Amino acid sequence: MDIACYRGMPKFVGAFIEAxxxxxxxxxxxxxxxxxxxxxxxxxxxxxxE
Structure with a gap:
C-alpha cells in the first residue's frame, strides 16, 4: 500500500504514519x-x- 506524500511534514513523520x-x-x-x-x-x- 503506497501512502501519498505528506507535504510540509518532516520525513520521519510520514514514515511513522506509514508504519x-x-x-x-x-x-x-x-x-x-x-x-x-x-x-x-x-x-x-x-x-x-485549591
Whole structure:
C-alpha cells in the first residue's frame, strides 16, 4: 500500500504514519498511549490543590 506524500511534514513523520498504517496493532497501542497521557494531564489540570 503506497501512502501519498505528506507535504510540509518532516520525513520521519510520514514514515511513522506509514508504519502505523501497516501495523494496526501499533496504531491501537499508540492511540491508547496518547489517550492515557491526555487523561492524566486532564486529571491533573482539573484536580489542582485549591
Amino acid at each position: 502505523l498504517y501497516q501495523n494496526p496493532t501499533q496504531l491501537f497501542v499508540a492511540m491508547a498511549g496518547i489517550a492515557v497521557v491526555v487523561g492524566l494531564w486532564w486529571y491533573k489540570v482539573n484536580n489542582k490543590a
